[in-house]
Amino acid sequence: MARMEWSCCPLSIEMVLDRVKPHLQQSERGTSSKRRRRRRRTKETKARMSAAGGAGKVVCVTGASGYIASWLVKLLLQRGYTVKASVRDPNDPKKTEHLLGLDGAKDRLQLFKANLLEEGSFDPIVEGCAGVFHTASPFYHDVKDPQAELLDPAVKGTLNVLKSCSKAPSLQRVVLTSSMAAVAYNRQPRTPEVVVDESWFSDPDLCRQTNAWYVLSKTLAEDAAWKFVKEKGIDMVTINPAMVIGPLLQPTLNTSAAAIGNLINGPRTTSLSCRSIRCPRRK
Numbered sequence: 001m002a003r004m005e006w007s008c009c010p011l012s013i014e015m016v017l018d019r020v021k022p023h024l025q026q027s028e029r030g031t032s033s034k035r036r037r038r039r040r041r042t043k044e045t046k047a048r049m050s051a052a053g054g055a056g057k058v059v060c061v062t063g064a065s066g067y068i069a070s071w072l073v074k075l076l077l078q079r080g081y082t083v084k085a086s087v088r089d090p091n092d093p094k095k096t097e098h099l100l101g102l103d104g105a106k107d108r109l110q111l112f113k114a115n116l117l118e119e120g121s122f123d124p125i126v127e128g129c130a131g132v133f134h135t136a137s138p139f140y141h142d143v144k145d146p147q148a149e150l151l152d153p154a155v156k157g158t159l160n161v162l163k164s165c166s167k168a169p170s171l172q173r174v175v176l177t178s179s180m181a182a183v184a185y186n187r188q189p190r191t192p193e194v195v196v197d198e199s200w201f202s203d204p205d206l207c208r209q210t211n212a213w214y215v216l217s218k219t220l221a222e223d224a225a226w227k228f229v230k231e232k233g234i235d236m237v238t239i240n241p242a243m244v245i246g247p248l249l250q251p252t253l254n255t256s257a258a259a260i261g262n263l264i265n266g267p268r269t270t271s272l273s274c275r276s277i278r279c280p281r282r283k
């Protein structure tokens, strides 16, 4: 079992590649045809290897219409996996069209309707899967009722998904998308000698005092997940990304993309910041 923090996002690698590709193509024109052939062969071999990796394997992605999950679905299909994906509303084209249009989707993508708050609704999705990527969780900050809008879907929803996992004999591993939010807010100093590691958790009391409800939702959800998987003997890895940015596959803005939009378009700095939380800083 492991907990991983991303200091940068893997999606940005895709973005960087997209930017760099035209330059590479331009400089390639000057290289010899032998080198070009060798590069093409390496590329083809890599493509074959990555496509073969998931062939015949079935995995589940929850909250598939979301920003991170859409990329996960795309990359899993690219690698040959069959993907069972949960969406809240399979009849909403804004949530499904970008997924159904992905390469490989016609043959290997199955969409299921599921809500985090409905117990058992993930059972048929997780059934038969070797891996589960649990990304579904509300990610926004302006809430009227934090318990109903953020805490219940995050915590009860995560446990619902894990309960479905515990019923699936095919399951090998769960990958839970947690967040830096679940790690970083605990009043501990951030001086150079301090190492932030997997033992860190945000402090729920501090989150409540500062109305940092999203931070609290991710902290409580990850904590509950660890307790559940330890009890049930489920192999789980958590990913703790900071802000994930890069190209969007879905037609709508998610919170982290909107934050970048705000930096470009408006006076607000970010909708993401946990402004009320003050962590001690280096003097």
Ligand SMILES: NC(=O)c1ccc[n+]([C@@H]2O[C@H](COP(=O)([O-])OP(=O)(O)OC[C@H]3O[C@@H](n4cnc5c(N)ncnc54)[C@H](OP(=O)(O)O)[C@@H]3O)[C@@H](O)[C@H]2O)c1
Residues within 6 Å of the ligand: 062, 063, 064, 065, 066, 067, 068, 069, 087, 088, 089, 095, 114, 115, 116, 117, 135, 136, 137, 138, 139, 153, 157, 177, 178, 179, 180, 218, 240, 241, 242, 243, 244, 245, 254, 255, 256
């Ligand atoms: N983006 C970041 O910078 C970032 C950083 C750290 C961690 N994370 C975590 O990564 C995950 C995905 O984030 P994202 O940026 O991709 O967010 P997103 O685009 O808003 O996706 C969230 C997904 O969760 C689903 N969801 C929310 N409430 C649900 C419910 N009650 N039942 C079923 N599904 C529900 C949403 O479904 P609908 O489409 O139907 O609304 C959506 O598909 C979240 O767990 C988030 O906390 C994100």
